[in-house]
Amino acid sequence: MARKTILPFGPQHPVLPEPVHLDLVVEDEHVIEAIPQIGFVHRGLEKLVETRDYNQFVYIAERVCGICSFGHGYGYASATEKLLGLEIPRRAQYLRAILEELSRIHSHLLWLGLLADAFGFESLFNHCWRLRETILDIFQRTCGARIILSIVIVGGMAHDIDDSELKAICEKLDTLKRDYREIVDTMMNDSSVKSRLCGVGYISFEDAMELSMVGPFAKASGIEHDMRTTGFDAYGDLDHFEPIISNECDCYGRCKVRCAEVYQSIDIIKELVAKIPHDGIGKKPGPKVLPPDGGQSHVLIEQPRGEAFYYVRGNGTKNIERFRMRTPTSQNLAGMVRALQGVEVADVPMIILTIDPCISCTER
Amino acid sequence: MYTVEFVECPLGDLLTRVQSLKHEGLRFVQLFAEKPEAGMDLVYTFYDVVNDNALNLVVNGITEESEVPSIQGLYFAAFSYENEAHDLYGVNFVNMQLDFGGHFFNVGIDAPMAIISPEQKAAREKAAKVKAAAAAKAAKAAKEAAAKAAAGDGAAEKPAAKPAALTEEERAKKMEAKLAAMDPEKAAKVRAALAAQAAKKAAQKDGE
Numbered sequence: 001m002a003r004k005t006i007l008p009f010g011p012q013h014p015v016l017p018e019p020v021h022l023d024l025v026v027e028d029e030h031v032i033e034a035i036p037q038i039g040f041v042h043r044g045l046e047k048l049v050e051t052r053d054y055n056q057f058v059y060i061a062e063r064v065c066g067i068c069s070f071g072h073g074y075g076y077a078s079a080t081e082k083l084l085g086l087e088i089p090r091r092a093q094y095l096r097a098i099l100e101e102l103s104r105i106h107s108h109l110l111w112l113g114l115l116a117d118a119f120g121f122e123s124l125f126n127h128c129w130r131l132r133e134t135i136l137d138i139f140q141r142t143c144g145a146r147i148i149l150s151i152v153i154v155g156g157m158a159h160d161i162d163d164s165e166l167k168a169i170c171e172k173l174d175t176l177k178r179d180y181r182e183i184v185d186t187m188m189n190d191s192s193v194k195s196r197l198c199g200v201g202y203i204s205f206e207d208a209m210e211l212s213m214v215g216p217f218a219k220a221s222g223i224e225h226d227m228r229t230t231g232f233d234a235y236g237d238l239d240h241f242e243p244i245i246s247n248e249c250d251c252y253g254r255c256k257v258r259c260a261e262v263y264q265s266i267d268i269i270k271e272l273v274a275k276i277p278h279d280g281i282g283k284k285p286g287p288k289v290l291p292p293d294g295g296q297s298h299v300l301i302e303q304p305r306g307e308a309f310y311y312v313r314g315n316g317t318k319n320i321e322r323f324r325m326r327t328p329t330s331q332n333l334a335g336m337v338r339a340l341q342g343v344e345v346a347d348v349p350m351i352i353l354t355i356d357p358c359i360s361c362t363e364r
Numbered sequence: 365m366y367t368v369e370f371v372e373c374p375l376g377d378l379l380t381r382v383q384s385l386k387h388e389g390l391r392f393v394q395l396f397a398e399k400p401e402a403g404m405d406l407v408y409t410f411y412d413v414v415n416d417n418a419l420n421l422v423v424n425g426i427t428e429e430s431e432v433p434s435i436q437g438l439y440f441a442a443f444s445y446e447n448e449a450h451d452l453y454g455v456n457f458v459n460m461q462l463d464f465g466g467h468f469f470n471v472g473i474d475a476p477m478a479i480i481s482p483e484q485k486a487a488r489e490k491a492a493k494v495k496a497a498a499a500a501k502a503a504k505a506a507k508e509a510a511a512k513a514a515a516g517d518g519a520a521e522k523p524a525a526k527p528a529a530l531t532e533e534e535r536a537k538k539m540e541a542k543l544a545a546m547d548p549e550k551a552a553k554v555r556a557a558l559a560a561q562a563a564k565k566a567a568q569k570d571g572e
Binding site for chain 2: 035037038039040042044046047050051209210211212213225230231232236289296297298300307309311313315316317319321322324326330331333334335338362363
């Protein structure tokens with residue numbers, strides 16, 4: 001009879017540049033149970049909200065994570081605007097949606113590069129990150145920064161993006177799409193990739209529903225849940241939006257969903273650029289103080305890794321009483337634990353990479 | 365666009381309520397704790413995909429001794445939030461399927477997020493003062509309106525009597541009340557400016 005052993009995985013691991021520790025309970029080469037542990041980089045950013053003006057905190061929210069930074073600023077600003085009852089101009093909503101979709105492309109390209117690197121496809125990794133540079137260059141040109149954009153403010157946008165610039169973005173995305181197709185086709189049709197991903201880390205539709213999974217992880221198990229379908233902000237003006245799903249329920253399905261989401265984001269950006277109104281960007285400062293105690297609101301937005309939750313509560317002063325951010329990775333930890341049960345130790349890195357956890361977001 | 369709902373739920377009914385939500389097919393979104401003046405509050409969020417409604421169950425008045433039933437048996441995804449609320453806020457959950465025993469978040473001190481910081485204390489005091497001032501203002505306005513109504517239309521047309529000039533002592537008292545309601549930093553600056561003004565006046569008097 002095989003003996004049970006605990007195999008420590010992380011927080012420093014060659015394939016996982018995230019500070020998460022997993023106690024893998026293994027029997028021979030099979031994982032019986034995976035127990036995650038986080039908290040290595042907890043920064044207490046939710047607590048910091050008590051000492052900052054609500055307008056200042058948008059910049060702190062952006063610094064929660066280096067990949068979905070724009071989305072965090074966007075989510076926080078949206079929740080605060082909802083609390084204050086501020087209606088922001090449509091153009092600002094469009095610009096936010098365009099930048100959020102660009103962030104999604106940048107996040108997925110980063111992820112694809114890391115996955116390729118874990119396979120040992122170093123040239124593919126370099127090509128993915130080369131393409132990602134296109135998005136970072138767009139950010140630098142339009143926002144003045146590559147990662148922490150600081151363009152969202154409570155009540156609108158800090159500055160506008162010219163129509164000519166938006167047109168240039170669409171042209172750059174056309175080139176990116178062509179190059180990206182070559183990379184993705186090479187990667188997804190490769191026999192060694194298929195042999196390592198197909199049928200691995202299986203999560204059925206029922207399990208995904210039971211575990212309330214979100215994002216590409218859930219979509220790859222056939223769940224059609226995407227907050228963009230609710231039509232918040234500019235997403236409501238899209239002619240047609242349907243979440244990309246896959247019924248393969250394995251690592252390969254997750255890769256397929258993410259790869260296809262890049263094409264979808266490019267199409268969304270082009271449609272929004274074609275429809276963008278010219279009613280201003282809403283630079284007016286909001287009220288000096290927030291609504292008194294009891295005033296609370298929350299928003300749900302679709303980040304690259306899935307649905308994210310932002311909650312704010314006012315206390316009648318310029319500081320927010322309570323800010324809560326629930327990132328998609330926190331929600332997917334239960335799914336990750338389930339996906340790792342019964343797999344071989346050699347498959348663990350691939351499963352974790354296709355789930356794409358972001359511990360920096362989770363720890364806040 | 366989805367709708368948002370906040371509903372209060374007594375601690376005793378929590379498990380039954382969550383059970384019925386699970387039965388109705390609602391998706392679990394998140395759970396968080398917060399620390400008001402007394403006790404602790406928990407907010408559970410569920411999403412109704414059919415009606416696009418985010419339902420928030422608010423459980424108020426949880427103390428250190430309260431035993432909060434774990435919902436991991438119904439929604440396993442809650443394990444990370446329950447362990448987080450325990451490690452960072454000191455909420456005592458019972459019957460957890462996956463219990464890290466306080467070691468999910470490796471933080472240096474117990475329940476660090478439940479500590480009321482001096483800034484938060486000051487903000488809460490200020491909020492209470494602002495609230496009291498607003499209530500007093502509203503009561504005064506209501507009283508004046510009632511007095512006007514009692515005096516009749518003719519009295520209302522008369523110009524309001526000029527308020528009597530305030531004495532130096534009354535003015536100082538009024539200013540002190542204003543400063544008490546101000547942000548402490550701002551109040552200190554105003555005090556310094558007033559002191560400088562008084563010194564300047566005194567110097568001018570001496571010169572004369």
